[in-house]
Amino acid sequence: MNIPADANEVIEALSLQVGDLSKQVAILQSQLTAAMKLIPQDVLDATIGGDDATSE
Numbered sequence: 001m002n003i004p005a006d007a008n009e010v011i012e013a014l015s016l017q018v019g020d021l022s023k024q025v026a027i028l029q030s031q032l033t034a035a036m037k038l039i040p041q042d043v044l045d046a047t048i049g050g051d052d053a054t055s056e
Contacts, residue, residue, distance in 0.1 A: 036044075
């Protein structure tokens with residue numbers, strides 16, 4: 001692995017990584033939103049309320 005000694009190179013490499021990660025997060029968020037729409041509301045309600053119901 002090459003470690004650049006120039007601060008500008010480090011900043012550029014980090015900004016590229018941040019840009020890539022931001023794109024990945026946006027893709028994952030849209031996929032999660034789409035997946036959540038496929039789950040019936042009663043299942044979501046039972047899952048959210050299920051944690052409280054099992055602790056009683």
